[in-house]
Amino acid sequence: MRVLSGIQPTGRPHWGNYFGAIRQYIQLQNEDQAFYFVANLHALTTIRDRNLMTEYTLNAAIDLLALGLDPNRAVLFVQSDVPEVSELCWILLAGTSMGLLERCVSFKEKKDRGLSPVAGLFTYPVLQAADILAYDSDVVPVGQDQTQHIEVCRDIAQAFNHQYGEVFVLPKAKVLSDSAKVPGTDGEKMSKSYGNTIEIFESPKEARKKCMRIATDSRPMEAPKEPDNDHLYQLYSLFVDEKNRAAMASLYRAGGFGYGDVKKAIADAAEAFFAPARERRAELENNPDEVREILAAGAQRARAKASEVLGRAQEACGIKF
Ligand code: ADP
Ligand code: TRP
Numbered sequence: 001m002r003v004l005s006g007i008q009p010t011g012r013p014h015w016g017n018y019f020g021a022i023r024q025y026i027q028l029q030n031e032d033q034a035f036y037f038v039a040n041l042h043a044l045t046t047i048r049d050r051n052l053m054t055e056y057t058l059n060a061a062i063d064l065l066a067l068g069l070d071p072n073r074a075v076l077f078v079q080s081d082v083p084e085v086s087e088l089c090w091i092l093l094a095g096t097s098m099g100l101l102e103r104c105v106s107f108k109e110k111k112d113r114g115l116s117p118v119a120g121l122f123t124y125p126v127l128q129a130a131d132i133l134a135y136d137s138d139v140v141p142v143g144q145d146q147t148q149h150i151e152v153c154r155d156i157a158q159a160f161n162h163q164y165g166e167v168f169v170l171p172k173a174k175v176l177s178d179s180a181k182v183p184g185t186d187g188e189k190m191s192k193s194y195g196n197t198i199e200i201f202e203s204p205k206e207a208r209k210k211c212m213r214i215a216t217d218s219r220p221m222e223a224p225k226e227p228d229n230d231h232l233y234q235l236y237s238l239f240v241d242e243k244n245r246a247a248m249a250s251l252y253r254a255g256g257f258g259y260g261d262v263k264k265a266i267a268d269a270a271e272a273f274f275a276p277a278r279e280r281r282a283e284l285e286n287n288p289d290e291v292r293e294i295l296a297a298g299a300q301r302a303r304a305k306a307s308e309v310l311g312r313a314q315e316a317c318g319i320k321f
Contacts, residue, residue: 003032003174004137006039006079006128009056010047013063014197015270016182016190019238021143024176026068028141034074035135035302036064041079041086041127045120046110062291063201066281077298079131084306089130091313092156095163096126100155104148113193129153134306136169147173164316168309182238183231185214200274201281208267216259224255232262239269 005025013022028034038060040053047053057078069076079085101107104125111117120127125148132140132153140150150173157168183189184196191197198210214232227233227249237245248265251257284291314320 009060081299227252
């Protein structure tokens, strides 16, 4: 079974990205053959600054490695290092109906958010389909917001197979659990677009400051409280084991301590939780050549598979003979 997913290099990852996505990708490397790539061609639809593009792309790879992606288990590469995908994308575009893309909500959403409605943003799901189909991917782990794109990919693959014979493997989405649950500093879903994030790799001092400013309700914490629906408790629970979680839950139910104490506990737990990754990240940052080598080796493995699949598609539609 091959698992594949793409991670957009859109800046510094936050706690929500880690628990909702990155951690789960990393766990999958132990179960199946995993391919993960930094989706820089997708990011080109929104990032127009050359230096930012390079910086974000390398940073995304470093972040994944620091957080535990093991290049000996998973194949890690940069999307644009596999040109076969862009070629396959054109073959797919040639047969994709406008109506299918017009039904995608992500284009409309991005346009409404003020992103410039370029053609690449409209055809974005076809590039994503090429990403998936190029590696005969069986399973695509994604957040809830991406499930429509996997359906589009299946539609495109089915239409091609129907026209030309069984060329593509039909992938299945694996919706990541809790991919919308990590609360931000205002208690709403943590998201870059809401400005309520705490980043994984910001300095512990900055992260602590943000923790201390997390919004709370006006009820005195000293009163006994049910922990389960409280966003401070939810955040704390992410970073600790069952024993500490239960201890915090009893403190909530007994009452008698302040919100400030919980916020401090969150800051302490988060700092300890990410300390090894922070250390590993600093090492990788000082060794950019090591990162480039990992990405080059990943691209080589990815290309071997993609050129085989592209060849199949080219032959099937009569452009390679
Ligand atoms: P943002 O909302 O900050 O722009 P993205 O849309 O880039 O985040 O998220 C990338 C992935 O990270 C999503 O597909 C989702 O699975 C996960 N994710 C993002 N925010 C959260 C959150 N608050 N809780 C859980 N998972 C999240
Ligand atoms: N569109 C995905 C996102 O915004 C990133 C992505 C690009 C992707 N290509 C992919 C995800 C292929 C899964 C498979 O998060």
